[in-house]
Amino acid sequence: MRKELEPKLHPGRHGNDDEHLYKRTHSLDIRLSPVEFIALKESWNKTQFNSMAAYVRNTIFKGNEKKIDFYFEEKQQDRILAAKYLAELNKQGKNLNQIAKQLSTKSEFMKQEGRLLLDDLKNTLLSIQEIKDKLSSQKKI
Numbered sequence: 001m002r003k004e005l006e007p008k009l010h011p012g013r014h015g016n017d018d019e020h021l022y023k024r025t026h027s028l029d030i031r032l033s034p035v036e037f038i039a040l041k042e043s044w045n046k047t048q049f050n051s052m053a054a055y056v057r058n059t060i061f062k063g064n065e066k067k068i069d070f071y072f073e074e075k076q077q078d079r080i081l082a083a084k085y086l087a088e089l090n091k092q093g094k095n096l097n098q099i100a101k102q103l104s105t106k107s108e109f110m111k112q113e114g115r116l117l118l119d120d121l122k123n124t125l126l127s128i129q130e131i132k133d134k135l136s137s138q139k140k141i
Helices: 034-045 052-061 067-103 109-140
Strands: none
Touching: 034 052, 067 109
C-alpha cells in the first residue's frame, strides 16, 4: 500500500472525534494577508470545529470528506478483486495450454480422448467467459 494511504490505527488526539480513515501525511501551506486571516479566524470561531485545520478541510471539501475515504476504499477493493480474477484467469490459461500441448504433441490419440480433451477445453473457455463477465459487471457497479 502506498504511504499516502496508510490507514489510521486510532483517531489521534484525546477528545478528538476525527473519523478519517487514513493518516494525514501531506501538509498545505498557504499565505494569507492579515485581513484574510482575521476573516478566516472569525468564521472558524463561529463553528463547532475544535481546530482550524478541521474547519479548513471541511470548507475545502464542502463536508464531503467521508466520500473521499469511501472512494479510496472502493478503489482498493477493486484492485483486490481484479487480482483474484486475474489469478484465476492465469490458472485457466495454464490448463488451456496443457490441453493444447497434449493435442498437438501426441498424434496417437484415440477419438474418445480427443473428445474428452475438447470437452475440457470448452469447459475452460466457459469458465474464462464467466470470470470475464463477473469482472466486467463488478466494474459497472
